Amino acid sequence: MQKAYRAIRFYPPDHPLANHCLDELAGAFDRALADGTLRLAVSENSLTYEEEPVFTTDDLRESIPFILFRDGIRSLTFRNGLGRDEAAELIEALGQAQEVDKADHDLVTILWERNLPHLEYQVADPLLEGESSADGLRQLASQLQGKLEEEKRARLVRTPHADLTESLELDAPGDEVLVGNVVPEEELIQLERELEPEQDILAEFGIVLLEILANATSDEDRIVAVRGLEDLASSLLEWGDLARLTHLLQETAAVQADLGEHADLVDDVFEGMLDKERLRASLDSLDAAGPGGRQELTAFLLILGERAHRLLIELLIESGGKQSRHVLLDVLTAGAGVPLELVLPHLGDPRWYVARNMVYLLGRMKDPRAMPHLEPVLAHSDERVRKEAARSVGAIGERSSVPVLAALLSDPSPAVRVVAVRQLGRLRPPAEVLSRLLLQVRARDFSTRSEGEIDAFLDTLGQLGDDSAVPLLDELWRGRSFFRPKPLHLRLFALRALGQIGTASARQSLSRALRSSDNAVRRQARRGLWEANRQEAASQ
Amino acid sequence: MSGQPITPLPRCDAAAREDERRLVHRLAVALRTTGFHDPGNTAVQGAIAEFLRTVRTRWAHEQVWVGVRNRCVFVNDERLRIGPSDYLNVRYLMDTFDRWNLGGITFQPGVRDAEMRSVLYELNQKSERGLEELAARARALGLKHVELTEPERESEEPAAHLPLRTYSACLDVCREIQETVREHRHIRTRRLRRVTQAVVDQLLEDESALLSMTTIKEFDDYLFTHSTNVAILSVALGQRLGFDKRTLGDLCLAAFLHDLGKILVPKGILEKPTQLDPGERAQIQQHPIHAVILLLEQEQLNQSTLRAIVAGFEHHINLDLSGYPRLTRKNSVTLFGRIICVADRYDAITTRRSYRKTTSTPHEGVRFLLEHSGTQFEPVLVKLFLEMLGVYPPGTVVGLSSGEVGVVRRPPLPGSALSRPQIRVVRGGDPGTILDLADRDAAGKHPRSVVAVLNPDDDGQLPALCGAEIEALGPIGAMIAEEVPDPPARLPVAR
Structure with missing residues (x-):
């Protein structure tokens, strides 16, 4: 053993x-x-x-x-x-x-x-024994003895006497109904089935507490019910039972909304959820959980609302997991987002990912007051931070965003340049930005850049461009070069941009491309012309 | 209904247990240190000071008893769960108590350093004549705040195996729970569990014996007998639903505690002989909520207590959700709630109350359940209840076709007709004789059948126990009394 x-x-x-x-x-x-x-x-x-x-x-x-x-x-x-x-x-x-x-x-x-x-x-x-048992039995014996004596003299009155088996709806009621035949097995099975969901005693307990909270007539009772809810919620959090916990908190919030002047008492239930270690454990377990687990945690954190923001930002700063980061960012950017004062202190954090996450939050909040704080981050030494900053500046979409993004067109990092040019395309900046864009496209190394970057630049040029861009694009699709032929993707993106510009000179250039010996060029030219015609028809 | 693991919620009574553990540990260390050093030694002083600090912190205004029974250490009747690290010291304490045949020591508030030093010193001396000698020395020392208690003798026969002792233990534990809760102390749940386990064991062993006990009414406080009867009836129903032992234990606990909230309702209202006014009725209708509040205050939340809380809240909510408390979110009643509702209502209407002139007979009690089956009560449970107790449940006084009058002693046995229980003859024929109405004569016919239901003195029923069973109570009581002898007159004893 x-x-x-x-x-x-x-x-x-x-x-x-x-x-x-x-x-x-x-x-x-x-x-x-x-x-x-x-x-x-x-x-x-x-x-x-x-x-x-x-x-x-x-x-x-x-x-x-x-x-x-x-x-x-x-x-x-x-x-x-x-x-x-x-x-x-x-x-x-x-x-x-x-x-x-x-x-x-x-x-x-x-x-x-x-x-x-x-x-x-x-x-x-000896838990069943003791003096009281002895006393109790003596008293019991004496009282019962008295009853036995009394029963000999008791006045016996006839009372209604019914055949109770009649109401059983059995095949053979009356004297012959035997012990063991009263309840058909299928009725027992039916009862068992009907009550299966009640196995969830935690949910039943929660409902009882909410009933008491909703109908209590004194603060003492409300406080005890709230403490019970706190305990239950805290246990569910400890066990990682987020689906039940979220449901309980939703119901609690609904009761709280009807409590009027007593509503504040219920805050303790939600405050009790702000347990950093337990929340961290839930976040850490995400990697092992499926998509359902991520949804459950997100729903739970969303219920905690603004009161959880400070703690969630702390967790975001300390969190290393990709899944945790996604969940926290989803929650923190839901609704009205996070107050600036909770984010700004961490913008200068030496860890690149912390700065990146804070920049992301600022971008999603779309608060113009964040612009002055984002500008310094555009010079961050880590390109991942600059890239996020470019995205956030674009997302805020202020007039002041344009020069900042235009400056990033010459960032040493291609990733940053791509984001910047895409954001500019979205913002529809004033004409002077076009010249900075053309400058980049004219650059000697432009054709050697990655296909993605060329795509982004020429797509933005197509959106923002006018006749002034056509000669350059015409030159690009022709692919002539002193050194080596231009890559096909660059030529095709240039044709696409011409289609987007859609002016007469752009269409002329596209028509010339229809005569190219290259099938791909001819096909793209046809698409470009179609696009140009579509735009013209739409404008008329 | 079974199978959920016990799931403790975080707040439990661990702090109290830790205080008790610390108390015993420090007492044992002080005792051991005194055994090795002179009373004036600094180690002895330090150990006694530590012990007294624990007493004064936790038991500043109440006495605390440390005792040993059958090599188990108790603090105020709560058995201590000793850890391996405590064991050497605790064994020294147990050995010392054994050597002196000492049951325990009570420390009164105000216990002084000098008293502790004296008693510990004496305990470490050689024992010639056991406790008598130690008590004489204690008296000579004039100890005022330290009292010695005699050991309890063990029972030869496990108490739980006797229905009457089980029933009596139930009443004891009900009384204790009420006192405990009234004084805002923690219920000794381990004792409560032992009692509920005994009820379940007894019902599994001989159901009819314990069912007949539920005809004991109005003994002591109504709440004690009512809670006990509802627990017994509920577990018997649960057994028919195929619950496992653990679920039956939880059901028993829930049924025991279902009316706990009534201790917060003024007795004047509970026992008012006339009709209640709306305000008084509202106070009574708060008792399911009070039950929840009181159980929550116990701070020992686990699956069993959660079930008890939910059932306590639900036991006056009918199947159709009428009744009380008023509901805003709940849309069904749990099975425990339904079971306890049936058992509670049956016991309540068949028990004499001050506000009723006539009490229903048990036969009328079952009829009431049948009449409200499907609206107030779960139909399947009502049928099971009828099957369990029969058409004439124990305690029913019946007139027989033979002209005799009898009281139903036991429900019909499986395979017998529902209307043919076991009877104890009360009048006519041979009083005291036990008859089984399912018996047949040589011609295969039943010689006796029930022809009338009688109400004795408007009390509704008579106790189902027979004379021999009641007479047996005396010796059992005496046996228990012998196990707990009266203290010798001159020995300071506290229990």
């Missing part, structure tokens, strides 16, 4: 060693119980069979005798028929007893609940 117990304590239940030890224990029980029963007396540090110690240990920490002894068990009797499963349950119960340290639970209750059919135990626990 001791060996199996140790194996279960140190290895998972399905580990081969744990299984082997349980097999050995089951075999040992088989042999020992072949002739009947085995009774072991329990002392602090030993198990005794017929007054002979059969197991002794001085190490009490993981000792079976001590575990049994300290919860009041003074003997174990094993009966023939105790199989491997039952032996495993016993060992598991002993392990559970080590973990249980609550006021109302001990090994005796664990064994009682498990109800092992071939194990009996004697408990030295």
Whole structure:
């Protein structure tokens, strides 16, 4: 037993060693119980069979005798028929007893609940006895004796006498209805089915607390209900049961909304959720969770509302996981977003990802007051921060955004340039920006840049451009070069831009392209012309 | 309904248990240190000071008893769960108590350093004549705040195996719970669990014996017998629904505690002999909410207590959601709530109350349940209840076709007709005789049948116990009394 117990304590239940030890224990029980029963007396540090110690240990920490002894068990009797499963349950119960340290639970209750059919135990626990029992029984005996005397003289009055079986709607009512035939099995099954959802005792408990909170007539009762809700919510958070927790908080918020002057009392339930370590644990578990887990956590955090913002920003700063970051950013940017004063202090954080996340938040808040704080970040040493800053500046979309973005067209990082040019395309900046764009496209190295960057620049040029851009685009699609032919994608993007510009000179250039010997060029030219015609028709 | 793991909520009574553990640990350390050093030694002084600090912090205004029974250490009747690290010191304490045949020591508020030093010093002396000698020395020392108690003797027979003792333990525990809750102390849930386990074990072993106990009414406080009866009836119903032991234990606990909220309703209202005014009725209707509030204040939340809280709230809500408290969100009643509702209503209407002139007979009680089946009560449970107690439930006084009058002692056995219970003859024929109305004569006919239901003195029923069972109470009481002997006159004893 001791060996199996140790194996279960140190290895998972399905580990081969744990299984082997349980097999050995089951075999040992088989042999020992072949002739009947085995009774072991329990002392602090030993198990005794017929007054002979059969197991002794001085190490009490993981000792079976001590575990049994300290919860009041003074003997174990094993009966023939105790199989491997039952032996495993016993060992598991002993392990559970080590973990249980609550006021109302001990090994005796664990064994009682498990109800092992071939194990009996004697408990030295005088909880049922005492002076009051003796007094009570004396009084009970005396009163009942008195009743027995009285019954001889009692006045007996006839009362209504009914055949109660008539109402049962049975096939054969009356005297012949037998015990065992009253409730058809299907009715029991039906009841069981109907009540299946009630297994959710935590949800039922939550509803009871909300009923009390909603209907309480005193603040004392409201406070107790709120404390109950706090406990329940806190436990659900600890267990990671976010779906139930979110539902509970939604219902709590609904009750709170109807509480009028007492509504503030309920804030404690939500405040209690702002437990950094537990929230961190929920976030950390996201990587192992599926998309459902991410949705549940997002829904839960959203319910906490503004009160959670400061804490969530702290978690965002400390969080390393991609999933956590996404969830936190989703929550922090929902609704009206986060107040500037919570974000700005972290903009200068030396960690690039912290600065990047803060810049992201500022962009999503679309608050023009953030512009002066974003401008310095555009010179951040890390291109990932600059890129996010360009996106955020574009998202804020102020007049002051344009020169800032235009300056980024010559950023050393292609990624930053791409974002900047895309944002400019979106903002429809004034004409002077076009010349800076053309300057970039004319640059000697432009054709050697990545396809993505060329795409972004020429797409933006197509959106913002006019006749002044046509000669350059005409030159680009022709692909002539002193050094090497221009890449095909550049030529095609240039044709697309001409189609977007759609002026007469642009269409002329496209018409010339229809005569190209290159199939791809001719195809793109046709598309360009189609686009130009569509735009013209739309404008008319 | 079963199978959910026990899920503790964070706030529990761990702090109280830790105080008790610390108290025993420090007492044991002080005792051991005194055994190795002179009383004036600084180590002894330090150990005693630590112990007294614990007493004064936690038990400044109340006495605390530390005792040993059958090698278990108790603090104020709460058994201590000792850890391996405490064990060496605690064993020293247990050995010392054993050597002196000492049951325990009570420390009164105001216990002084000198008293502690004296008693610990004496405990470490050689024992020649056991407790008598130790008590004599204690008296000579004039100890005022330290009292010695005798050991309790163990019972030869496990109490839980006797229905009457189980019933009596139930009444005890009900009384204790009410006192505890009234004084804003924590319920000794481990004791409560032992009692609920005993009820379940007893019902599984011999259901009819314990069911017949539910005819014990008006003994002591109404709430004690009512809570006990509802617990027994509920568990018997749960058993028919196929609940496992653990669920039956939870159901028993919930039923025990269902009316806890009534202790916050003024007794004058609960026992008012005339009709209640609307304000008084509203106060009574608060008791399911009070039950929840009181249980929440217990701060020992786990699956069992959660079920008890929910059922306590629900037990006056009918199947059709009428009743009280008023509901705004709940749209169904749990199975525990439905079961306790049936058992509660049956026991309430068959028990004499000050505001009723006539109490319903148990037969009328079952008829009431049937009449309101499907509206107030779950129909399947009502049918099971009828099957469990029969057409004439225990306690019903019946007139027989033979001209005899009897009281139903046990419900009909499985396979017997619902209308053929076991009877104890009260009048006519041979009073005291036990008859089974399911018996047949040589011709295969039932010689006796119920022809009338009688109400004795408007009380509704008579106790179903027979004379022999009641007579057995005396010896059982005496046996328990013997286990807890009266203290010798001159020995300072506290319990």
